[in-house]
Amino acid sequence: MNDAWxxxxxxxxxxxxxxIVGKRADGYHLLQTMFQILDWGDVVRVRxxxxxxxxxxxxxxxxxxxxxxxxxxxxxxxxxxxTQLGAEIDIEKRIPAGAGLxxxxxxxxxxxxxxxxxxxxxASTDDLAKIGExxxxxxxxxxxxxxxxxxxxxxxxxxxxxxxxxxxxxDPGVHASTxxxxxxxxxxxxxxxxxxxxxxxxxxxxxxxxxxVRARFPQVASALDWLTRFGDARLSGSGGCVFIAMDSVQxxxxxxxxxxxxxxxxxxxxxxxxxxxxxxxxx
Numbered sequence: 001m002n003d004a005w006x007x008x009x010x011x012x013x014x015x016x017x018x019x020i021v022g023k024r025a026d027g028y029h030l031l032q033t034m035f036q037i038l039d040w041g042d043v044v045r046v047r048x049x050x051x052x053x054x055x056x057x058x059x060x061x062x063x064x065x066x067x068x069x070x071x072x073x074x075x076x077x078x079x080x081x082x083t084q085l086g087a088e089i090d091i092e093k094r095i096p097a098g099a100g101l102x103x104x105x106x107x108x109x110x111x112x113x114x115x116x117x118x119x120x121x122x123a124s125t126d127d128l129a130k131i132g133e134x135x136x137x138x139x140x141x142x143x144x145x146x147x148x149x150x151x152x153x154x155x156x157x158x159x160x161x162x163x164x165x166x167x168x169x170x171d172p173g174v175h176a177s178t179x180x181x182x183x184x185x186x187x188x189x190x191x192x193x194x195x196x197x198x199x200x201x202x203x204x205x206x207x208x209x210x211x212x213v214r215a216r217f218p219q220v221a222s223a224l225d226w227l228t229r230f231g232d233a234r235l236s237g238s239g240g241c242v243f244i245a246m247d248s249v250q251x252x253x254x255x256x257x258x259x260x261x262x263x264x265x266x267x268x269x270x271x272x273x274x275x276x277x278x279x280x281x282x283x
Contacts, residue, residue, distance in 0.1 A: 005046070011037050012102060037272070038268040046089055046118060069105070073135055087119075096264065100235065100236035105139045112132060149196050161272045181209055187208060210234075
């Protein structure tokens with residue numbers, strides 16, 4: 001056992017808008033979205049094992065270690081590399097599960113980046129992103145580590161530098177199943193495609209899941225209604241967290257301080273470059 005733990009950030013993300021523009025023959029939905037990476041998220045700690053075992057020390061309590069996406073990421077990288085080493089993975093969860101903030105995907109991406117370095121695999125970013133695609137559509141975003149316009153099933157990424165924004169995120173305590181919501185008959189799947197320039201001009205603000213999540217989860221509807229008093233409140237991903245963007249930390253802090261007690265509240269800044277990339281560059 002290697003006694004040295006290393007610590008790595010696993011940042012959350014927001015979907016600043018999300019349109020579903022079609023469906024592939026294999027059943028996967030085609031989307032357009034703008035991913036905003038945040039300066040806040042989970043913390044992943046890893047250390048090497050000499051016996052080849054992948055062991056999760058801590059993670060989501062209601063997810064079995066064998067099904068944990070970070071454990072699966074570690075096993076895929078081990079198989080890709082042929083290493084005989086193993087790892088212990090300790091995940092300090094701060095991002096709510098099923099919240100549309102990408103917590104599991106970010107944990108997986110950070111695990112890939114950390115073990116790539118810890119095991120001396122030397123896999124390229126492209127290689128890690130391809131492994132990430134096997135785990136989930138959002139994982140490549142976190143592997144590449146830049147706020148980005150996304151198309152396809154979310155894997156076609158165009159890095160975009162976004163203006164500084166401070167976000168207030170409300171957690172209604174709802175675990176929204178992305179798979180179930182994608183299967184809903186009432187989900188709009190034929191929104192006309194848009195462009196990056198249209199988004200930058202402010203024309204793209206909607207989320208295809210919002211009407212569906214509002215109808216199914218009254219807590220989310222209440223959070224959106226409360227937050228809308230301060231401006232353009234939106235759903236992230238398939239929910240259930242909602243957010244609003246402010247141009248100053250003071251405004252964001254004021255809204256967060258006024259949040260009703262029935263909602264969890266987080267305040268985070270948008271970043272163009274993931275904090276994970278800063279750590280990767282220093283290791």
